[in-house]
Amino acid sequence: MTRTHGAGGTTDRNTVSYVYAVCRAGGAPEVPDVRGVDGAPLRLVTQGSLAAVTASLPADEFGAGGLEEWLKDLDQLERLARSHNEVVDALHARTTVLPMRLATVYLDDARLSRVLRERAEGFGQLLDRLDGQVEMGVKVYATPAARTPAATSARGAEPQDTAEGESPGRAYLRRRQAHRRHSRDVHRTAGEVAARLPRTAAPLVRARAVHRPQQGELAPRIGENVANEAYLVARSDVMGFRGTLEGMADGAPGVHVEVTGPWAPYSFADGTSADGGATQGAPDD
C-alpha cells in the first residue's frame, strides 16, 4: 500500500521524483521544514515500514537529458549537492537516515515504491545498523615547510645562508637538497600517522570506509592529502573521536589531521561496508 503525503504529490509526466533519503516510516512523522533542490517542497512516499523523503522536480530539468545539462556546470553541481545535503542533514538531526547518492531520480512515485518494497529487508537492516551513528571524516595532510628549517642554518637568521667561501650555486643546491630531505621526512611521518588511523580509531568506531585522497582543483591547498577516510561513530562518541584523532598530529611537524563531521552516514549507506568486513580498519603494520 503506497501513500503519498505532503505538498505536490503528483505522478504526472511533467515531474520526476527526486529521492534524498530513506528512513523508517515511523521515524520521520513530518518532513523537515527545509526546501530542497530547486526549492521544491519535501514529501514522504511511504511503503510498508519505510519512507522515502522525496520532492517532485520538473522532468525536463531533472530527467536524464536535463540532469546532464544541469550538472555540466560546477556551480550548479555545488548548489545541487548543498541542497541535497541540507535536506539529508535536517532528517539526520531527527531520525536515522539512509542517505541516497546525489541525483537519485525516479520517473514517478510508483516506481520508487516498487524499489522500496523490493529492498525493504536490506534497507531495514541498514537502518538498524546506522541507528544512533554519525559519519566522521578524517584526512591526513603532509605539509612540508615552504622554507626548510635545516636551511635556516646554525649560523642564525641570514636568509640566504651561504657557508664561508661557498659559491651561491653550491649554496642553492645544498638548500634544495635539505628541502627535499625535509619534504621526504614530512611525507614519511604523514604516512605513518595515516597507517595508525584505523587502530587509533578502532575503540571509538563501528566501521571504516576509505575514500580516494583528494587532489585536483577542488582539493584544499593546505598540503598533500595522503589519507581520506570515514568512520561510523556513535553520536555520544563524537567529541572523544575528534579529540583523539586530531591529537594524532601532535609532535609531528608538517603533518595535519583534519576531522570533519558529523555527517549523515553517506559512506556507510551502500551496505557493502559491513561491520568487521574488509573496510573495518584492519590494522596496517
Next chain:
Amino acid sequence: MTDALTTRDPGNEHIAGRQIVLIDLLDRLLNGGAVLAGDLVLSIADVDLVHINLRAVIRSVTGDEPAPWDQGL
C-alpha cells in the same frame, strides 16, 4: 526508538556557520550514499532509475577525464 536523537547533544551539533568544503561533500554525495538500482547508462530507454554516476563530472572539472556523455555512452 530514535527519540533520543531529537535532543541536542554534541553529536547533533552540525558545524553551524562553517561552510562545508565542497570536495568533502562530493566525496560523500558522489561516492557514498545508497545506490538504489545501480548506475544508469544514459542512452538505455525505459530505465526506472535515472541515476547518474557523477564521479566523471568531478574528473572532468579537474581536467583528468571527459564526462561520460562525451564518450558516446
